[in-house]
Amino acid sequence: RLVEAQCLHEACCRPASLFCVQGGVKIMGVSSDALFLVPRTVPGETDDIPGIGQYDDFHTIDWQRDIARDRMHHRHIVKKRQDSVCDLIKGAHDAWSGWVCVLLVGLFTGAVAGVIDIGASWMADLKFGICPQAFWLNREQCCWSSNETTFDDGNCSQWWTWSEVLGQSREGVGPYIISYLFYIVWALVFAALAAALVRMFAPYACGSGIPEIKTILSGFIIRGYLGKWTLIIKSVGIMLAVSSGLSLGKEGPMVHIACCIGNILSYLFPKYGRNEAKKREILSAAAAAGVSVAFGAPIGGVLFSLEEVSYYFPLKTLWRSFFCALVAAFILRSINPFGNEHSVLFYVQYNNPWIFFELVPFVGLGIMGGVIATVFIKANLQWCRYRKTSRLGQYPVTEVLGVAVITALVAYPNPYTRMNTSQLIYLLFSHDYNRNFTDVNSAIEIAAAGPGVYRAVWLLVLALGFKLVATIFTFGFKAPCGLFIPSLCLGAILGRIVGIGMEQLAYNYPHVWVFSGECSAGVNCITPGLYAMVGAAAVLGGVTRMTVSLVVIMFELTGGVRYIVPLMAAAMASKWVGDALGRQGIYDAHIELNGYPFLDSKDEFTHTSLAADVMQPKHNGSLSVLTQDSMTVDDVETVLKETEHNGYPVVVSRESQYLVGFVLRRDLNLALGNARRTLEGICGQSLVVFTGGATAQQGGPPPLKLKKILDMAPITITDQTPMETVVDMFRKLGLRQTLVTHNGRLLGVITKKDLLRHIKQMENEDPNSVLFN
Numbered sequence: 001r002l003v004e005a006q007c008l009h010e011a012c013c014r015p016a017s018l019f020c021v022q023g024g025v026k027i028m029g030v031s032s033d034a035l036f037l038v039p040r041t042v043p044g045e046t047d048d049i050p051g052i053g054q055y056d057d058f059h060t061i062d063w064q065r066d067i068a069r070d071r072m073h074h075r076h077i078v079k080k081r082q083d084s085v086c087d088l089i090k091g092a093h094d095a096w097s098g099w100v101c102v103l104l105v106g107l108f109t110g111a112v113a114g115v116i117d118i119g120a121s122w123m124a125d126l127k128f129g130i131c132p133q134a135f136w137l138n139r140e141q142c143c144w145s146s147n148e149t150t151f152d153d154g155n156c157s158q159w160w161t162w163s164e165v166l167g168q169s170r171e172g173v174g175p176y177i178i179s180y181l182f183y184i185v186w187a188l189v190f191a192a193l194a195a196a197l198v199r200m201f202a203p204y205a206c207g208s209g210i211p212e213i214k215t216i217l218s219g220f221i222i223r224g225y226l227g228k229w230t231l232i233i234k235s236v237g238i239m240l241a242v243s244s245g246l247s248l249g250k251e252g253p254m255v256h257i258a259c260c261i262g263n264i265l266s267y268l269f270p271k272y273g274r275n276e277a278k279k280r281e282i283l284s285a286a287a288a289a290g291v292s293v294a295f296g297a298p299i300g301g302v303l304f305s306l307e308e309v310s311y312y313f314p315l316k317t318l319w320r321s322f323f324c325a326l327v328a329a330f331i332l333r334s335i336n337p338f339g340n341e342h343s344v345l346f347y348v349q350y351n352n353p354w355i356f357f358e359l360v361p362f363v364g365l366g367i368m369g370g371v372i373a374t375v376f377i378k379a380n381l382q383w384c385r386y387r388k389t390s391r392l393g394q395y396p397v398t399e400v401l402g403v404a405v406i407t408a409l410v411a412y413p414n415p416y417t418r419m420n421t422s423q424l425i426y427l428l429f430s431h432d433y434n435r436n437f438t439d440v441n442s443a444i445e446i447a448a449a450g451p452g453v454y455r456a457v458w459l460l461v462l463a464l465g466f467k468l469v470a471t472i473f474t475f476g477f478k479a480p481c482g483l484f485i486p487s488l489c490l491g492a493i494l495g496r497i498v499g500i501g502m503e504q505l506a507y508n509y510p511h512v513w514v515f516s517g518e519c520s521a522g523v524n525c526i527t528p529g530l531y532a533m534v535g536a537a538a539v540l541g542g543v544t545r546m547t548v549s550l551v552v553i554m555f556e557l558t559g560g561v562r563y564i565v566p567l568m569a570a571a572m573a574s575k576w577v578g579d580a581l582g583r584q585g586i587y588d589a590h591i592e593l594n595g596y597p598f599l600d601s602k603d604e605f606t607h608t609s610l611a612a613d614v615m616q617p618k619h620n621g622s623l624s625v626l627t628q629d630s631m632t633v634d635d636v637e638t639v640l641k642e643t644e645h646n647g648y649p650v651v652v653s654r655e656s657q658y659l660v661g662f663v664l665r666r667d668l669n670l671a672l673g674n675a676r677r678t679l680e681g682i683c684g685q686s687l688v689v690f691t692g693g694a695t696a697q698q699g700g701p702p703p704l705k706l707k708k709i710l711d712m713a714p715i716t717i718t719d720q721t722p723m724e725t726v727v728d729m730f731r732k733l734g735l736r737q738t739l740v741t742h743n744g745r746l747l748g749v750i751t752k753k754d755l756l757r758h759i760k761q762m763e764n765e766d767p768n769s770v771l772f773n
Helices: 002-013 063-080 085-126 139-144 173-201 210-217 228-243 251-266 276-295 298-309 315-335 356-389 396-411 421-429 451-474 484-508 513-519 528-544 548-558 561-581 586-594 633-642 665-678 723-733 752-762
Strands: 020-022 025-027 647-651 659-664 687-689 716-718 737-742 745-751
Touching: 063 085, 063 276, 085 139, 085 228, 085 251, 085 276, 085 315, 173 228, 173 396, 210 251, 210 276, 210 298, 210 586, 228 251, 251 276, 251 484, 276 298, 276 315, 276 548, 298 315, 298 548, 356 451, 356 484, 356 528, 356 561, 356 586, 396 451, 421 484, 421 528, 451 484, 484 528, 528 548, 528 561, 528 586, 548 561, 633 665, 633 687, 647 665, 647 745, 659 665, 659 737, 716 723, 723 737, 723 752, 745 752
Parallel strands: 716 737
Antiparallel strands: 020 025, 647 659, 737 745
16 A cells, blocks of 8 residues: 555656556556556646647547546646646636537537528529519518418519519410529539539538548547638538539538537637547537537437447536537527527427327338438449549549539429428428428328329329439539438438328228228328328438437427337338348448548457457567667667658567557657757767666767656557457557567557458458558
């Protein structure tokens, strides 16, 4: 106990000491935090070497080191709190900074989302016409000022179509052609602007961003991916892309935009800005806020962050994510971009309870959703691979323009594909046929299906096929594009068709035992809108493989709390079918396609290899090491020049190979550069000393002491450790590398990339695909 107490005292009082060495034996494990992860330095110790503790681009972070640095920083602040009022305020600021940061992230995310929603709805309506009295109003707002009680086709006399602006009438062949041309021209202008902005200012602003966010949250550094230019261009670009009528949504990019805001604001708080592991707590909360404002679903956002994107999610982050999502949803509700009393786009209210028998078609919808999702994922991946390997990839703006022209040409003639996708989903979810914006199926009554129903169903079938093909070619191209809305739309069309079919069955065969109880009373017992909602959940679940968060998002999105069981049944069936037909959701598939070093915690490692099979170098190869006190500055610089490793084990001597610690390449470069600039007498012949107690050579230059940057407690394993255990250590501890020893002697190193390449090899895939392409 005395030794332990002294040890703790030394760990706090001697900044460079990680362990107390008693009689040559390292004593460790006094308490969970006390010694095992105490870093080499207290705050301020290595501040004389700027940049220590940071990471280079496309590198993996060391979770253990960063969390340990934060704990030490926290102890340092708590210890100094009693010294003065100033230190007390610093301590309070440190304790509150996390909550203040997520508050600001929520405020900014809600405000940006409100601007995007308003801008996108105005620009989308610009394709159809303009409000001459006030050009900044969209079609719905323009018609609010009208005294007319009914609007034909969603238009009113205040709203002028482009044919009317040019002096034509509203109906007829001429006006139709004019409207068609304007639709295509505006679609082209918006798509060209979106793609050109991404190409010129922020290449990282393309796509949905969720695969990259998942990779970044797992501990990978992609500099600039969450920067200010990406934020600005993604926000403007998603408004343009959605308005162009392309088959994409703004919900995925909202997560990326929120994470950009989280990243930028974290730099106001050094505790989070300078510590990559702590910064990821803010980014997890930001991802929750992104989904919260995208769907008006704060609880769904928190669950989405937990289930789908976050890698490290302690309880503290759960509370902060909840608070951040709440603030963001509140701000969006205050802005009220949709001009109604709900902060969601598709708020519908059904009064009919569902019949127990309907679980059969609901599960059937889940199965169909899983099949459609699998077809989509496989086809989209094939197209993305083709884009990467062919010349098409060299002309991103041309590709976006081509997709936009074809989409606009094919979409306009069908009233269901012509309208905004969000509007179509609302139409498919809605209960009452007479509230349709198009007169295509206004003839449908509760009674028998007339010709309007058959025409509507045919148009919906065509819309389903078109949307599926368009989304396959759209997702992954070089403009901002999300996948939630197109997936919901595909499912809603499928569900509405099945719902109309069930309704007709119930109407034509009311005495069949299935319907006889509920439907014989003459009431309308089948709700086609509910089938659309269940179908939407099924396809989205199949595409993303979400379950819990999906169901919560769906009932927050529509206000349909009593339909949780149908939604759960469809989501589960969809996930099972999707997993049976293809093992990955769309985001994991794109992570693999891009070769990001992502170690999925959901996958199991089932092979029987050992650490010795995976480590580098193999048994006969030579390992690049540094010695603790027998190499000169020139020797160390030669090793740095000749090798490209990200870190080097430090051993007692080349003969003994007993492990002393581990030093990172970046830290070593910074320390050598700093020493040459600031320390007198340091030259190429100076000895580099990583341990204490070295004295200057007689008559020679003074030694360069680098004990500060040495990790004296690197995670080590033996060569006989099963790879199952090693994979678990990398996942659960967030390791960057681990050293392999045998009887205390160093044999090799296993890095995260080695591990991922080994997993690929075991699955008979190309191991060289694991690098950032």
